[in-house]
Amino acid sequence: MSSGNYSFQTRCLSSLTKVFADEELQDLPYANASALQGETYSFQIAYRLGGPQTRTLKSIGVRIETDLPAALLIRSVGLAPSEFPCYGDHDGHVLRSTPGLYPDPLFPVHPNEGIAAVPGQWRSIWITAEIDSDAKAGNYPIRVIFESAEGERIGEEAFELDIVGARLPEQKLLHTEWLHTDCLATYYRVDIFSEAHWIWIERYMETASRHGINMILTPIFTPPLDTQVGGERPTVQLVDVVKDGDRYTFGFGRLKRWVDLCERHGIRFLEFSHLFTQWGAAHAPKIMASENGQYKQIFGWETDASGRQYAAFLDQFLPSLLQFIREHGLEAHSYFHVSDEPGLNHLPTYRSASQIVAKHLADYPVIDALSNYEFYEQGLVRNPIPASNHIREFQENGIPNLWTYYCCSQYKQVSNRFFNMPSVRNRVIGMQLYKGNIAGFLHWGYNFWYSQYSKYPIDPYRVTDAGLAFPSGDAFVVYPGEDGPIESIRLEVFFEALQDLRALQLLESMIGRERVLQLVEEGLPEGLDFDVCPTDTAWLLSRREAVNRAIREGLKTEGR
Template sequence: MQDVVGFETRCLHALVKVFPDEELREQPYTRGSALRGETFDFQVAYRAPALTKPIRVSVASALGADITLREVGLAPSELPCQRRHDDNVLRVTPGLYPDPLYPIDEEQGVTGIHYQWRTVWISVELNEGTPPGTYAVTVRFAAMTGEKFGEESFRLEVMPAVLPPQTLIHTEWFHADCLANYYGVDVFGDAHWLLIERYMQTAVRHGMNMVLTPHFTPPLDTQVGGERPTVQLVDVRKEEDGTYAFGFGRLLRWIELCDRVGIRYFEFSHLFTQWGAKHAPKVMAEEQGELRRIFGWETDAAGEAYMSFLGRYLPALMEFLREQGLEERCYFHISDEPLLEHMPWYRSASELMQAHLGDMPIIDALTHYDYYEQGLVKRPVPANDHIEPFLERQVPELWTYYCCVQYRQVSNRFFNMPSARNRVIGVQLYKFRIAGFLHWGYNFWNTQYSLQPVDPYRVTDAGRSFPSGDAFLVYPGKEGPVESIRMEVFYEGLQDLRALQLLESLAGRDRVLAMIEEGLAEPLTFSRYPTDAEWLLGLRERVNEAIRDTSESNRRGESNESGEYIERRE
């Protein structure tokens, strides 16, 4: 659309990534649908013929919902992808990529820059009581003096059904030390706790219901022999006779904070080092009146000293968790991403953990089926490019994950990947009944091995180590997190999963699976799936229509295809 001469606007779906140095080829997208209780996103791109600022952006709608406008910012990438990438990428060159979503200041507005396409991101948060119907959402661009530049109107149909609660367990590893580093606050001081709460609130709003809980400083992404800042929630005192006493006051404060913001599950950090389980994490203890490190890289994880420590610590922790009524909400880790050659050390650690934890779930990211087959981990988390053997053997309660090395064919969320490749994970999680999803980078603002902290607005690839988009989902704002396109789109995938589950409850799983694979040349898997956004958007629209039609049929008391009566559902 064009009002002022030369000022252009175009409505787009949320899976488009708009680059300022490219012509905009995407067709207008002006209609969509959503369930009540869902967050629906779309974009409005704009282009000015000359440097134009400030431009006021406003929204008008009769829709009873919270509507948020944010500016799509640009982030630099020196390492956009791995060398042996596949063809399902947008570009492979270093440069500026659309990613951070900045709040729009009413006084400063947005800026039009000399024929560059830029974008405003619109999030419509529907509540469960929104009346069904079709509503216009109009986005206007104008000068601060009131002169109208242009506008776009999107028509959103609200379906007569409520998006059901999320059943998937979802964790994005929460790095408390990175918050303290970036903001320059004391670990577990009042300012740190406030930041932790704000970052957790944002995570919960985007489907994260489990949090990495650092009972001891997590031995993750740390150089051998090095250490990350201490973020230990459990107090340890080593007595003169060699026994230990434990204090759980800070851990209780963490749990109470999580309860307050809506975190359901606690993922206790790894008790053995990454990539091998050969050493202990950093453990700080008070000894003879001084706080000192009693375990770390110098510790043989299978040695008597550390095994004896865990033999006292784990029963004390379990007693605390039982007192708090948390037995059904806790998960544990041994070591992250063990290889086959690490199995002897992992076996030793696993036997000790299982002896003290009993049936408490232990989850670990890994690629080799042998660890599960030999009973060393009962809740494996295979990568999405190594999940097939686990699916073929019908491993129950199966999880999955991806990181920097899952970049060929499978879903991931690097800067240079199409957003459809990010969002399709929701359909895959549904089809294969995946119980949990894990990712290592909610806010990892360090270089590889945590050699030094970084400014994530300048360094998005962990110091030229991981493709941009792998290490973090949120940027640090002045008082809390700045979200990203990737975070919003992944949440759209989680909403797709919930919508598919709702349709299954109304019409049966066979109908949903048939709808997913209708017209496909081969069955959908984690590595084979339609890569275009249109397929994904079209599938979701068909699912919404089927939910609406089935819900209306049920309200009239009609039977389903099998002749069984379906009770009324709101």
């Protein structure tokens, strides 16, 4: 649309398009889709200022006209810098491999400020509809109108959303993204577990819960994760410890507050932080205690994990923790960790650590991210979490209730969510989780805002690779905002994957698993698996639409 001395171009796009400021749009318009009752649906509108206009056009208003029974949210897709977008030996399924600005954070659009258009640059707005769980089925036009600061209409797009009269079922998958409470305290400059800190913790928990994160890393002691050997992270210890000679007593007041907070926001599952250090279980985590009136560290890097002192501590601590769990009815919702990502060379130390806790935790799931089948084969972990590029051996051996995870190392032929990857590569994991009948998914980076090994804090708006350590997009999916988390494209798209999984499970209840798999894998010569990762956006969108059509047909068959 032209207005005066400029033109204003717009185009409706799916949530899977990444709009770069410095390149032409590659994707065709996408202006109609379907969704289930209770689903969160997102789409984008790209826009560009053209013509002889040489200055940025500011205070552009955006408003929506629709009868859609949903809560609607408009956000502006911001650009985040990436100095390290990928490893040098990346596969071919990336959008770019060069440093630069990548679309990622989703900023609120303030009514008094609107959005801005920079001449010659494509930008986009992100529109989210939280559809009512009892929304009436039918087609709902959505008109999105752009107006200049003077109130002149300068652009308009129309999107049509078809609501299917079936409610999206509850999420069965257990999903954890590690919440780093110390990063919150550091960034917002508040004392740990002060009232101000608890406010920030709650806001980040609430956002996590709204995006399908139903399990939370619970720091009974400061989590021994991504910490330089000999170094330490700020103390975030929920359990009070009093040491009197060889005897210990424990206070669970802060842990109870944490549990209550989780319950308030629908986070039903707790994963208690690791009882031994990362990458081998050779040492104890940092544990602080009061002894003779002095608050001090009693265990840490100097502690031999297999030594008598730490084993004696755990022999007193774990029964006390389990009593707390029973008293509060948390038996079916509690999960434990030994050590994160041990390798084959760590088998002896992991075996020792596993044996120390096994006598106490025989009735509880112990889950650890590890990718060597030998740990399970030798009975050292009952609930292994292999990486997505190592899961096949575990699947072939029929391990029940299998989980999976990915991080910076899973970047060839598998799903992931780096800045430079197409969003379809993020979202396809929902279908992969369904095909693999996976019970849980873990990721380490909800809000890791430190450098690698936690040597120093970083500004997530300037450093997105943990200090040139991990490809941008691995370490966090939320940014710090003035009032709480700023969500990202990657967080939203991953939640769409979880909704795809739930839709597939609903369809399975109607037509059976075999027919669902046939529908999902249509158009895939190699089928679908964790190491067979389709990257065609049109294919994925068409499969989800096919699922929705099949659900609609299933409703007719059932007479609903």
